[in-house]
Amino acid sequence: DAGVIQSPRHEVTEMGQEVTLRCKPISGHNSLFWYRQTMMRGLELLIYFNNNVPIDDSGMPEDRFSAKMPNASFSTLKIQPSEPRDSAVYFCASSSTGTVGNTIYFGEGSWLTVV
Amino acid sequence: AQSVTQLDSQVPVFEEAPVELRCNYSSSVSVYLFWYVQYPNQGLQLLLKYLSGSTLVESINGFEAEFNKSQTSFHLRKPSVHISDTAEYFCAVHSSGGSYIPTFGRGTSLIVHP
Numbered sequence: 001d002a003g004v005i006q007s008p009r010h011e012v013t014e015m016g017q018e019v020t021l022r023c024k025p026i027s028g029h030n031s032l033f034w035y036r037q038t039m040m041r042g043l044e045l046l047i048y049f050n051n052n053v054p055i056d057d058s059g060m061p062e063d064r065f066s067a068k069m070p071n072a073s074f075s076t077l078k079i080q081p082s083e084p085r086d087s088a089v090y091f092c093a094s095s096s097t098g099t100v101g102n103t104i105y106f107g108e109g110s111w112l113t114v115v
Numbered sequence: 116a117q118s119v120t121q122l123d124s125q126v127p128v129f130e131e132a133p134v135e136l137r138c139n140y141s142s143s144v145s146v147y148l149f150w151y152v153q154y155p156n157q158g159l160q161l162l163l164k165y166l167s168g169s170t171l172v173e174s175i176n177g178f179e180a181e182f183n184k185s186q187t188s189f190h191l192r193k194p195s196v197h198i199s200d201t202a203e204y205f206c207a208v209h210s211s212g213g214s215y216i217p218t219f220g221r222g223t224s225l226i227v228h229p
Contacts, residue, residue: 004158031215033216042221043159043205043221045216048215091158093159097215101147101149101164101209101211102215103161103164104151104159104161104217105160105161106159106160107158108156108157109157109158
């Protein structure tokens with residue numbers, strides 16, 4: 001089975017540009033997470049969707065960040081405008097919350113550099 | 116509320132030596148506990164998890180972790196490490212009956228030297 005698929009794997013962009021990160025969760029999973037990982041702050045949960053509905057977006061750093069999940073097989077994380085401090089690895093993850101002690105399955109990450 | 120503390124940010128060790136990565140948690144309800152591993156330039160993947168039953172759980176590559184309720188710990192151990200075990204290890208807790216959002220620790224970098 002295909003795992004969580006993220007694109008792009010690497011992105012270098014200039015400050016002020018819009019960045020869109022994409023994610024395809026594992027088929028059948030009803031929960032989707034966006035995480036950000038940096039050396040300074042570790043792994044941070046940005047937003048959590050359940051059945052395509054945003055449940056907890058308290059981790060979204062500011063209004064420049066937005067996330068959507070238009071259907072069960074696709075989600076985007078958008079940064080507009082981007083800033084150098086947004087440079088990080090962004091992970092999408094999915095799980096099936098109908099199972100006890102559900103495992104989170106991570107994608108390989110989108111490595112973002114804002115110059 | 117739940118929280119996870121990984122006491123060591125970095126653990127250097129020589130190949131074939133034993134290792135223990137420490138994890139303590141706090142939660143007001145029953146918990147499920149996880150260890151995830153992140154190899155260089157990859158996403159996190161599940162190493163092992165404790166849901167119920169035997170307090171000692173094992174992974175397929177020789178790691179084991181023991182759930183200790185009285186000490187609220189879930190330390191990860193391996194009796195003999197390999198170079199290929201070099202990775203970042205994350206402890207995570209998920210409270211039963213509540214939110215499906217797990218809480219991750221800050222991670223412990225295991226560095227295995229030849």
